[in-house]
Amino acid sequence: MAYTVPKLDDYSPASLDKAVQELLTALRQEADAIGSENDWKEFRDRWMARKNGILTQVNDLWLKAAPGPSKRDVGGRVNQLKGQVEQAVEAAQQRTSGSSSKARLESERIDITLPGIHPVLGAEHPVIKTMNEIVNVFRAMGYSVAEGPEIETDYFNFEALNFPPNHPARDTQDTLFVAGQEKKQQRDRLLLRTHTSPVQIHAMEKQPPPIRVVVPGKVHRADTADATHSPIFHQVEGLAVDTNITFSDLKGTLDHAMKALFGSNVKTRFYPSFFPFTEPSADVQVTCFKCGGKGCRLCKMSGWIELLGCGMVDPGVFKFVEKNGYDAQKISGFAFGMGVERITMLKYGIDDIQLFYQGDVRFLQQFA
Numbered sequence: 001m002a003y004t005v006p007k008l009d010d011y012s013p014a015s016l017d018k019a020v021q022e023l024l025t026a027l028r029q030e031a032d033a034i035g036s037e038n039d040w041k042e043f044r045d046r047w048m049a050r051k052n053g054i055l056t057q058v059n060d061l062w063l064k065a066a067p068g069p070s071k072r073d074v075g076g077r078v079n080q081l082k083g084q085v086e087q088a089v090e091a092a093q094q095r096t097s098g099s100s101s102k103a104r105l106e107s108e109r110i111d112i113t114l115p116g117i118h119p120v121l122g123a124e125h126p127v128i129k130t131m132n133e134i135v136n137v138f139r140a141m142g143y144s145v146a147e148g149p150e151i152e153t154d155y156f157n158f159e160a161l162n163f164p165p166n167h168p169a170r171d172t173q174d175t176l177f178v179a180g181q182e183k184k185q186q187r188d189r190l191l192l193r194t195h196t197s198p199v200q201i202h203a204m205e206k207q208p209p210p211i212r213v214v215v216p217g218k219v220h221r222a223d224t225a226d227a228t229h230s231p232i233f234h235q236v237e238g239l240a241v242d243t244n245i246t247f248s249d250l251k252g253t254l255d256h257a258m259k260a261l262f263g264s265n266v267k268t269r270f271y272p273s274f275f276p277f278t279e280p281s282a283d284v285q286v287t288c289f290k291c292g293g294k295g296c297r298l299c300k301m302s303g304w305i306e307l308l309g310c311g312m313v314d315p316g317v318f319k320f321v322e323k324n325g326y327d328a329q330k331i332s333g334f335a336f337g338m339g340v341e342r343i344t345m346l347k348y349g350i351d352d353i354q355l356f357y358q359g360d361v362r363f364l365q366q367f368a
């Protein structure tokens with residue numbers, strides 16, 4: 001039953017106490033029952049409306065009706081009640097507006113036990129990964145790392161590497177030249193470097209012997225893209241120059257490097273070859289790491305896989321850097337260069353070089 005303000009027929013402190021207690025109990029109960037902003041408005045009006053609100057009734061029924069001697073006591077109590085009602089109404093308002101912000105929080109609730117959204121982490125590209133592996137094998141042998149420009153002059157890419165102008169060996173590297181340079185001297189014409197070997201010259205121009213350096217980098221050739229060719233690919237170059245460097249040093253170094261890259265079971269062999277900037281020159285082959293040398297599809301039944309080119313630095317190359325201490329009478333050296341894509345393909349059994357450049361996450365993820 002909802003509370004109604006009783007008429008008082010007894011103004012003794014005891015019955016006033018009782019009436020006040022009943023009113024406060026009702027006030028508390030009704031305040032507790034408030035659930036929404038509408039409930040609160042009803043509550044406020046029921047207790048505080050000027051016309052017929054409970055406080056007004058208390059004023060009329062208790063204070064105005066009180067006999068003279070009790071007026072003071074009743075007045076004091078009514079005043080106190082007024083304060084308590086106002087307080088209750090205010091507190092209830094805070095709670096209800098609090099409960100609507102509570103509702104908002106409720107709707108924005110997050111379940112902290114759900115698994116989080118994983119940020120997609122990038123990973124090393126398989127080509128870069130292999131390139132770093134190769135570089136690290138040589139760093140462990142005391143080589144430093146250098147880089148050079150991808151746009152080169154004819155001089156660095158060819159001439160200083162002992163490819164004279166019009167030499168037929170230039171045809172082995174289908175070169176992309178920068179257009180519109182006919183007015184320049186041939187040696188100054190710009191091209192996209194066809195190999196990392198020009199960095200041998202840059203390195204020797206910068207540093208007198210002894211030198212041990214590896215050069216990772218991107219190279220370009222006018223090749224049509226297919227399963228084994230790409231107009232852009234990567235190489236790692238190596239150069240070691242000192243007194244008394246021999247072909248045995250070259251063999252030992254590359255044999256060690258191939259074992260480090262492909263496993264200690266592989267054997268290497270050096271097959272005669274030709275490069276204008278090395279003499280003698282060789283192609284390095286390793287025993288097929290798939291069939292172990294018996295012959296399979298990967299090694300085209302030969303048991304051997306060709307991995308890189310190398311040789312002893314041609315004295316004709318030292319001529320171009322003679323002024324920086326490279327006197328072919330006193331020093332000697334070796335150089336090597338390998339295709340990173342090719343090595344990566346062999347290492348992982350990848351049959352199409354284009355997979356490296358298509359950016360298909362399903363492919364790349366396998367190397368992450």
Ligand code: PHE
Pocket residue numbers: 194195196197237238275278309310311335336337338
């Ligand atoms: N620059 C050669 C090429 O791209 C590889 C090579 C480097 C050979 C160093 C010998 C010495 O084919």
